[in-house]
Amino acid sequence: MNITAHESALIVRAKTAYQNAYAPYSNFHVGAAALTKNGNIVSGCNVENASYGLTVCAERNCIAQAVINGEQQFETLVIYTEQEKLTPPCGACRQVIVEFFQPQATIMAVNHLADKKTWTVEELLPNAFTPKDLI
Numbered sequence: 001m002n003i004t005a006h007e008s009a010l011i012v013r014a015k016t017a018y019q020n021a022y023a024p025y026s027n028f029h030v031g032a033a034a035l036t037k038n039g040n041i042v043s044g045c046n047v048e049n050a051s052y053g054l055t056v057c058a059e060r061n062c063i064a065q066a067v068i069n070g071e072q073q074f075e076t077l078v079i080y081t082e083q084e085k086l087t088p089p090c091g092a093c094r095q096v097i098v099e100f101f102q103p104q105a106t107i108m109a110v111n112h113l114a115d116k117k118t119w120t121v122e123e124l125l126p127n128a129f130t131p132k133d134l135i
């Protein structure tokens with residue numbers, strides 16, 4: 001699949017999700033959008049809670065949204081913020097990404113300045129614990 005052809009659509013969806021972020025405590029809004037293997041785009045935003053530990057990141061909400069819709073395989077993930085420094089996924093999200101993305105899948109951070117940085121899943125979490133470790 002040509003990821004570049006979907007890139008702008010993913011960024012638009014991630015930005016739209018960003019606008020719905022619920023982040024009254026950190027004020028750190030994040031939107032994410034993922035391209036599924038079936039060619040669909042799903043999105044998510046961070047959802048914070050007064051009990052801080054219950055906060056769920058945009059990336060994990062995005063992936064959960066896809067799973068709810070019956071999709072478990074992804075081609076790429078875009079993370080949108082309005083930070084000058086591009087935002088990579090946190091450690092918890094990296095572990096969840098490993099569960100559903102191939103090691104060479106692309107994870108892309110973008111911002112309102114049109115800056116862009118990409119990593120492979122393997123670069124973000126090398127030597128990951130995966131379902132294969134349970135066998």
Ligand SMILES: [Zn+2]
Nearest residue numbers: 057089090093
């Ligand atoms: Zn996270």
